[in-house]
Each structure stands twice: as structure tokens, then as C-alpha cells.
Amino acid sequence: xxxxxxxxxxxxxxxxxxxxxxxLNDVTQPLCxxxxxxxPDYTDRVPKVRFTAGGAVMFFYEGTLRESFLRYKFxxxxxxxxxxxxxxxxxxxxxxSGEFDAxxxxxxxxxxxxxxxxxxxxxxxxxxxxxxxxxxxRMLRKQIHTPPQSRxxxxxxxxxxxxxxxxxxxxxxxxxxxxxxxDDIVTTGATIxxxxxxxxxxxxxxxxxxxxxxxxxxxxxxxxxxxxxxS
Ligand SMILES: [Zn+2]
Numbered sequence: 385x386x387x388x389x390x391x392x393x394x395x396x397x398x399x400x401x402x403x404x405x406x407x408l409n410d411v412t413q414p415l416c417x418x419x420x421x422x423x424p425d426y427t428d429r430v431p432k433v434r435f436t437a438g439g440a441v442m443f444f445y446e447g448t449l450r451e452s453f454l455r456y457k458f459x460x461x462x463x464x465x466x467x468x469x470x471x472x473x474x475x476x477x478x479x480x481s482g483e484f485d486a487x488x489x490x491x492x493x494x495x496x497x498x499x500x501x502x503x504x505x506x507x508x509x510x511x512x513x514x515x516x517x518x519x520x521x522r523m524l525r526k527q528i529h530t531p532p533q534s535r536x537x538x539x540x541x542x543x544x545x546x547x548x549x550x551x552x553x554x555x556x557x558x559x560x561x562x563x564x565x566x567d568d569i570v571t572t573g574a575t576i577x578x579x580x581x582x583x584x585x586x587x588x589x590x591x592x593x594x595x596x597x598x599x600x601x602x603x604x605x606x607x608x609x610x611x612x613x614x615s
Contacts, residue, residue: 403452414467426443431572433577434573435584436577437592439593440594442471442595442597449597456468457568465510469514473511473516475594476564484592485561487566488524489508489565491503491526496529504568521557523553523563527548527551533571534571542574543578550579551582558583560588564592568595570595579591
């Protein structure tokens, strides 16, 4: 209930910067000028993810960007997703043009979606696809309710956790297609890899991925996964 109330207040009160939450002078922008200048554009090498032909990442998952994302994913502020998705479309256009002819997303389980009220990557995908002039297509279903990846430290544990967690749906839309798979945060790539594998098994010709954010490569080597990042 608190979450809903907070979300309602955020909608009613004067618009705030979606990163630092300062009141906005220019309400036509989702960000204050300071945050606009300081967006943490991703500059590391993009994580190599098995079963994909490559990918693109928009931001480093840190600082006010990370705090903003946590409010989006866990705090009920689902409208952030429209802005995030538009931003993501610019990176997709720059890095993955010509690599896909269909767009889908990494879904949460039905139970989690019910509790949260929305599927954060679906919103990202819808906004990015709209900006790209495409229609998002549901191609995956999460068939097993798994503990969040963020609670698991090791790559192998993360792989095992999502093994066979997804099933392909609407297979006729997958077969022979080159698919762009959208997710929120990529860390070890285990979830995206399992989704890409599922799509390839269902006949996808190629899968590329786009993620909203990723931790710096140097950080993912630490075993510090206490943050709520996945699922
Ligand atoms: Zn700001």
C-alpha cells in the first residue's frame, strides 16, 4: 500500500528529476540539466552472452541512475519506463541497426508480475520498440518462479537458477526471425543467455540483446551481489 501511495504522490506532486528527484524547472524534460550532463553512459566492453550474436548496453548501473532504476523496478514508479525505453532506443539504433526484425523482452513470472503490478522489461521494450517503429511481441514466458539472480554470487549458480526457466510462446513469430531481446540489467548474462537459448531452440535465426544498464566490469568481479538488480 505504501508503494502505491508513494507512486500516487509522485504523480500528483510537481514533476521531479527521475534521477536526483530535485523539482524540475523545465517540466517538458524528465531530467534536471545537471543529471542530463552527468548520465553514466556505458563505455566498457559489452558483456559477451552465449547464444547471442552481440548486444548493447546503455548505462553503467551506479549512483543516481541505479537509485532511479530501483524506484522504477521496486517502488511502483512504472512511468519511468517510458523515458528509459526512449533512451534505450537511441543505443539500439546506434549499435544494433540491421541486426533484428522483431523485438521481445525478458519477462518476469506471472506471480511476480501480479505482485508488482507490471513487468518492468516489458515497459522498457514497449517504449523502445515504439521509438524504433516496431511492435513488441511476446515470445517468452517465465514458467518457473526463481529466486532473484541478485541473491546469487557466482556465475554458475546464476546459470543453474534460470536453467529451463523460460518457455517459448507464439513459436510461429520466432521461427526464422532475427530477434532483439530487451532486458533491464545485465550482470553475468545468465538470464539473457537462457532466454536466447530458448528462442534459438524455437527456431530464431539470431538473437541480439539490449540492456538498460550493467555494472562496471571491474565491479562484477567482486562477489558483491547484495544489490537488488535482477527479477
Ligand atoms: Zn537531477
